[in-house]
Each structure stands twice: as structure tokens, then as C-alpha cells.
Amino acid sequence: MTNGSPLIRLVHVTREFKTPAGVIKAVDDVSLDLDRGEAICLVGESGCGKTTTGRLLAGLLRPTSGELLFEGNDVWRSRGADQVRFRRAVQLVHQDPYASLNPVRTVEQVLAAPLRHHRKAQTAKQARAAARSLLQRVGLTPPDDFLHKFPHQLSGGQRQRVSIARALTVDPRVIVADEAVSMVDVSIRITLLDLLLGLRDEFGVSIVLITHDLAVARYFGRAGRIAVMYLGRVVELSATQELIDDPAHPYATALIGAIPEADPDLTRSKQRLPLKSADVPSLLRLPPGCSFHPRCPRAEAGLCDVLVPALTPIGGTRSVACHVAVRERTALAAATGPFRFDLPWVDIDKSEGSAG
Amino acid sequence: MDPILSVQELSVEYATRRGALRAARDVSFDVESGETVAIIGESGSGKTTLAVALVRLLPRNARVSAGAIRFTRDGITRDVLRLDDEELREFRWRECALVFQSALNAFNPVIDIWSQFLDTARAHGMKDTKAVRDRSFELLDLVHLDPERVLRAYPHELSGGMRQRVLIALGLLLHPALLILDEPTTALDILTQRAIIDLLRELRTKLGFSMLFISHDLSLAAELADRVVTMYAGRAVERAGVEDLFYRPRHPYSIGLLRAVPRVTGALGSVASIPGSPPDLISPPPGCPYHPRCPLAIDACLAAVPPLLPVDMPRHDAACIRWQEVARTIGTAERHVAEKLA
Numbered sequence: 245m246t247n248g249s250p251l252i253r254l255v256h257v258t259r260e261f262k263t264p265a266g267v268i269k270a271v272d273d274v275s276l277d278l279d280r281g282e283a284i285c286l287v288g289e290s291g292c293g294k295t296t297t298g299r300l301l302a303g304l305l306r307p308t309s310g311e312l313l314f315e316g317n318d319v320w321r322s323r324g325a326d327q328v329r330f331r332r333a334v335q336l337v338h339q340d341p342y343a344s345l346n347p348v349r350t351v352e353q354v355l356a357a358p359l360r361h362h363r364k365a366q367t368a369k370q371a372r373a374a375a376r377s378l379l380q381r382v383g384l385t386p387p388d389d390f391l392h393k394f395p396h397q398l399s400g401g402q403r404q405r406v407s408i409a410r411a412l413t414v415d416p417r418v419i420v421a422d423e424a425v426s427m428v429d430v431s432i433r434i435t436l437l438d439l440l441l442g443l444r445d446e447f448g449v450s451i452v453l454i455t456h457d458l459a460v461a462r463y464f465g466r467a468g469r470i471a472v473m474y475l476g477r478v479v480e481l482s483a484t485q486e487l488i489d490d491p492a493h494p495y496a497t498a499l500i501g502a503i504p505e506a507d508p509d510l511t512r513s514k515q516r517l518p519l520k521s522a523d524v525p526s527l528l529r530l531p532p533g534c535s536f537h538p539r540c541p542r543a544e545a546g547l548c549d550v551l552v553p554a555l556t557p558i559g560g561t562r563s564v565a566c567h568v569a570v571r572e573r574t575a576l577a578a579a580t581g582p583f584r585f586d587l588p589w590v591d592i593d594k595s596e597g598s599a600g
Numbered sequence: 601m602d603p604i605l606s607v608q609e610l611s612v613e614y615a616t617r618r619g620a621l622r623a624a625r626d627v628s629f630d631v632e633s634g635e636t637v638a639i640i641g642e643s644g645s646g647k648t649t650l651a652v653a654l655v656r657l658l659p660r661n662a663r664v665s666a667g668a669i670r671f672t673r674d675g676i677t678r679d680v681l682r683l684d685d686e687e688l689r690e691f692r693w694r695e696c697a698l699v700f701q702s703a704l705n706a707f708n709p710v711i712d713i714w715s716q717f718l719d720t721a722r723a724h725g726m727k728d729t730k731a732v733r734d735r736s737f738e739l740l741d742l743v744h745l746d747p748e749r750v751l752r753a754y755p756h757e758l759s760g761g762m763r764q765r766v767l768i769a770l771g772l773l774l775h776p777a778l779l780i781l782d783e784p785t786t787a788l789d790i791l792t793q794r795a796i797i798d799l800l801r802e803l804r805t806k807l808g809f810s811m812l813f814i815s816h817d818l819s820l821a822a823e824l825a826d827r828v829v830t831m832y833a834g835r836a837v838e839r840a841g842v843e844d845l846f847y848r849p850r851h852p853y854s855i856g857l858l859r860a861v862p863r864v865t866g867a868l869g870s871v872a873s874i875p876g877s878p879p880d881l882i883s884p885p886p887g888c889p890y891h892p893r894c895p896l897a898i899d900a901c902l903a904a905v906p907p908l909l910p911v912d913m914p915r916h917d918a919a920c921i922r923w924q925e926v927a928r929t930i931g932t933a934e935r936h937v938a939e940k941l942a
């Protein structure tokens with residue numbers, strides 16, 4: 245926000261895929277801004293479009309409609325030098341560190357190839373020196389212990405560090421990390437998240453973390469924002485702590501209430517927002533209006549089943565795509581002054597009968 | 601009363617090209633009647649090996665090298681390791697059913713759900729098709745599925761959550777006294793996980809079976825377990841009631857795990873990963889297997905494997921010679937470890 249325009253933007257982006265059963269919209273009218281040095285988490289359940297959104301941001305998928313802007317330029321209309329600049333600026337770290345590294349290349353080869361290709365290193369000697377400093381940066385020390393190792397000689401966490409080092413070979417401005425910690429052991433996830441956050445703090449890299457795990461999102465995004473996705477759309481976009489403490493969208497409320505916590509008293513006494521149905525609609529046959537309305541305990545007939553709610557600012561950093569939440573929050577804001585949205589959980593539950 | 605399951609100093613080895621891999625070592629724990637016990641640990645901690653060994657489904661290159669598995673029902677105690685083939689067939693499903701980790705791979709993909717129920721029932725001597733059908737309807741009702749629709753479906757036609765429900769129903773077919781679940785909610789979406797947890801809790805109340813589940817997911821243990829066993833490098837390193845384990849752990853590894861898993865709501869507290877990585881099980885470090893990663897390790901930790909011994913809380917054991925040190929830091933208050941260390 246400091247110097248005006250965001251670094252990278254999705255503007256009303258839709259991405260369709262043809263399947264044998266018909267065309268599906270994996271991502272439907274998503275707009276997202278990412279500032280320099282910002283951390284944002286895309287969270288949602290399987291099929292919500294978070295991975296597709298990540299691939300759209302990384303320029304690996306072309307939008308069916310809408311634009312991807314990098315420093316204000318439309319990436320898919322840029323040519324030559326601008327294209328190359330974008331490709332270097334945005335790097336993707338994949339979920340599976342077992343599949344994303346070539347099994348017959350050593351760590352040094354994995355890192356040297358992009359260094360040489362992008363002319364960051366002219367000679368093998370320079371490439372090795374650069375590889376050493378990258379390994380140091382991602383915490384694989386001493387680097388000489390790792391340069392000659394093959395991926396199968398590394399643990400999952402070490403491989404993921406190599407993947408991050410590879411992304412860093414081109415001095416990226418944005419890293420899109422798709423479930424980057426979900427395949428490594430729980431005991432070492434936090435250090436990997438800290439490593440990514442360190443890159444942000446040290447080099448101002450913007451990071452998009454895609455995850456199904458709200459606990460990971462809460463930790464990673466504590467100084468950033470979370471975008472909650474459902475069936476291809478962003479349903480809520482808020483600063484992390486606000487979203488966790490006081491979710492506005494009923495889907496976000498349901499998710500946060502439902503997630504089991506690693507704390508017996510906390511998890512056994514959580515307030516829940518029970519849904520009307522457990523069935524997630526197929527992307528091939530999306531319900532009319534708000535696609536969450538058939539499951540939503542707060543849905544209003546004649547409104548939610550007719551009109552698609554747009555992602556609407558409700559004050560502060562928050563936006564929500566829900567007719568009912570927008571109406572209530574803006575009414576509350578009018579009554580209590582700006583930016584006070586501390587609706588307690590219990591109000592929601594009381595109006596819906598007993599929880600759980 | 602005898603516990604329904606009593607595992608005593610169980611050791612399991614895999615023969616590998618590099619030598620014997622000792623996946624479980626001297627593991628002891630009990631499951632009381634009606635109780636739910638969670639075995640938690642990272643990958644490679646030996647927890648799945650343990651589950652598979654309990655129903656004697658270990659692969660060929662594995663063997664139980666020591667120990668006993670005692671199962672008690674209606675006052676009769678038997679050693680599972682000494683059952684002959686016929687007794688073993690009876691034991692599996694009737695006494696103890698195992699619900700596998702991967703809900704898709706656990707089914708035969710080319711036959712419909714009804715055939716899977718019928719095959720299982722026939723293999724256990726239920727000849728009356730009508731009775732099997734009635735029981736299948738009853739069980740699928742119990743797990744909140746539409747029996748008509750589900751029995752006609754093939755495994756790939758069901759969602760992950762539905763498959764997990766069907767597997768649970770199938771596990772209950774022959775009224776087992778103990779249900780063993782290996783990672784029952786892994787790879788399921790949050791709302792589906794929640795539904796499975798609620799379902800297990802409901803079934804446990806209705807049917808009164810005991811549960812033993814194996815998971816890397818601490819939150820599942822926090823939800824369902826009465827007691828928790830922490831495993832590390834093939835050993836049970838701590839055994840405690842669920843609240844003791846989360847609020848008053850006495851083994852540094854349990855503390856490490858708890859701090860590594862942030863909570864979503866509530867205070868974040870002191871969150872951190874455990875340094876290093878789990879040991880090689882073929883040539884484990886000398887003494888306590890956790891000492892290379894442990895912030896409290898002293899020279900004495902390398903000298904011998906610490907035995908699992910009672911600590912300052914009832915029915916709570918830890919395999920750590922430094923547990924008193926831990927107790928001084930953690931105390932006994934009813935608060936999550938990450939908050940206490942913040």
C-alpha cells in the first residue's frame with residue numbers, strides 16, 4: 245500500500261476447464277491484490293479453486309476472462325522482456341517435494357541450471373558459489389554437505405528447502421507456495437513457514453501460501469490476510485486475526501467452528517455453526533445465487549438463492565461475499581461507529597438453535 | 601477388570617537389505633473397556649506398524665520379535681500372537697476391526713459396496729443374505745448414509761467422507777469390542793473431518809465399543825481420546841490421560857509436538873518446530889532416541905534407554921530421566937503447553 249499500486253493483481257479473473265461432463269468454472273470472478281512484502285493465505289477445502297488461483301497468479305494458467313497485472317502491466321499481453329521479467333519475478337513452490345525435484349540431478353545441478361539459464365552465474369564456479377549461499381539462506385548448512393546429494397538422500401523437509409532455494413535462484417518478488425508444508429512432518433512445518441516469512445522480512449518477497457490447514461494459515465498469516473474460497477469464489481478476505489476471531493461469512497464461521505484443535509478443552513467446548521447440508525454441490529451444477537445457500541443456515545429465500553453476492557468491503561481490511569453479513573455488518577457499523585465488528589459467536593448460534 | 605487390550609513389551613522388526621529395522625520396541629499400553637486411546641507420533645514413529653501388528657497383518661518381511669498382545673472379552677484372555685488361523689479369522693472383525701488409513705484403497709474397486717458387505721459377512725459364516733442385508737441397512741443408517749443408494753454404488757462413486765463412513769460401518773458389521781482406526785480423518789476436508797469425529801463419538805456412546813486410533817494429528821487425539829500414547833522412534837515415550845498429555849506433558853518430545861501444531865483459535869503462544877529429524881531406525885542413536893533433538897539432553901541421556909516410569913501425576917508415565925526438570929517448567933496448571941512457554 246505504501247507506494248500506491250499493488251505488485252500483482254488478479255482482476256475479475258475466471259478460469260474454466262473443459263471436462264467430459266461439461267465446462268466447469270474452477271475460478272469464478274476472483275479479484276486479489278498483493279502488495280510488496282505482503283503475506284496472504286488462500287484457504288479452502290478441496291475443489292474450492294485455491295490451487296487454480298495460485299497457478300493463475302504464477303502465470304501458469306491463462307485466465308478464461310479477466311486480467312493478471314504485474315506492476316500494472318497485463319501479463320498475458322506483454323511480450324519479450326516484460327514476459328521474462330514476470331517469469332523471473334513470480335516463482336511457484338510445489339506441494340510434493342518428492343515429485344518436484346529431478347531424481348537424477350544433484351542439489352548443485354538443480355540450483356545451477358536456473359542460475360546459468362538466467363545469467364545469474366557465468367561460470368560453474370560462480371554457480372557453485374551462488375548455490376552455496378542459497379543453501380545457507382534456506383538453512384541447509386553447511387552447504388557443502390548438501391551440494392552433491394541427490395533428492396532421495398534428503399528428508400522431505402530438506403527437499404522442500406531445496407525447492408525454496410531453487411525458487412530463490414532468480415531473485416523472485418513473489419513466491420506462490422502451494423501446500424508447501426502439508427507433506428512434511430508436523431514437527432518441522434513451523435521452521436519452513438518461518439523460512440518463508442524470513443524471506444519476506446529480509447528481501448521484501450511477497451508470499452501467497454495456499455493451504456487447506458487453517459492452523460498453518462493462522463500461524464503464517466498472522467501479520468497478513470486470509471482469503472477463504474468456496475466453489476471457485478473468494479467468500480471472505482480479511483486480516484488473519486480478525487477473520488479467526490470474528491468470521492463474517494457463514495462458511496468461514498462454519499469452518500473455524502468445525503476445525504478440531506490440538507487442545508482438549510478448547511476443541512471440546514467450541515461453538516459450532518451447523519450447516520443445513522454436508523453435500524458440496526458439483527462445479528458442474530452450481531446452485532443459483534450464492535453457491536453456499538443450500539448449506540447455509542442463514543440463507544434468506546428470495547435473496548440468497550437468486551442473487552450472486554459480490555465480495556463487498558465491510559470496513560477496515562475486510563470484505564465478504566454474503567448478502568446477510570454485509571447487511572448486518574454495515575447496519576452495525578452505522579449504529580456503533582466505524583470498524584467495530586465484534587459480533588460474538590453466541591448470537592449466531594442462538595438464532596440457529598443448539599450448536600453441534 | 602482386565603483391560604480389553606493389553607500390549608506388553610511388543611517389538612516388531614522389518615528385515616531390510618541394510619539389516620533389521622526395529623519399527624516398534626518394547627511398546628506397552630492398555631486399552632480399558634469403553635476407553636478411547638490415541639497413539640500419536642510422526643511418520644516413522646512405528647504407530648502404523650503397531651496397529652497392523654495388533655491384528656497380525658504385518659507384511660512378510662516383518663516379524664514380532666518379542667512381547668505379547670492380550671485381548672480379553674467376557675472374562676476370557678487370549679494372546680493374539682498365539683491364535684491359530686481359524687481363531688485369528690474369528691478375532692479379526694468379531695473382536696477387533698481395523699479401519700484402514702486410505703479409504704479408497706481399502707475397498708475392492710471392481711465390486712459394489714453391497715458385495716463388499718456380503719463378502720465380509722460370508723467369510724465370517726453369516727450365510728443368511730437377508731440378515732446381512734438388514735444388518736448393512738442398519739449400519740449404514742447408523743453412519744448417516746442412505747443404504748439404498750450406497751449399497752448399489754462402487755467405491756469410486758462415493759466421496760472421501762462417504763467412503764470413510766462406509767468403512768466404519770463395515771468395521772462394525774460383526775459387533776467388534778474394539779475398533780482400531782489408522783489415520784481416520786487424514787486427507788479429509790475440515791467439515792468432513794468434523795462429521796467423522798462427531799460420528800465416532802456418537803457411535804461410541806451408542807454401541808459402547810473401545811477405540812484405539814493411530815494418528816499424527818494431535819487435534820484428533822484432543823477431540824476423541826481418553827488416554828494418549830506418544831511414540832517416537834518405535835518406542836512409547838509417554839502415556840497419559842488426554843488432559844495431562846496436552847497440559848502437563850512430562851516428555852520433551854510430547855512438548856515438542858504440541859508446540860509444533862498451532863491452534864487456530866485461542867492464543868498462539870510459543871510455537872516452534874523440533875530441530876533435526878527423526879533417527880534412523882536401523883542404527884538409532886545410543887541411549888534415549890530423542891536426545892539428538894532434545895533441548896534438555898545431558899550426558900546421562902546417552903548412557904541408557906530411559907524406561908517408561910510413573911511421573912508426578914496418577915496413571916501418567918514418561919520415558920525421560922529429566923522429567924522432573926520438565927515438570928518444574930510446565931507445572932500442573934490446566935493450560936496448553938504453548939501458552940505456558942510463551
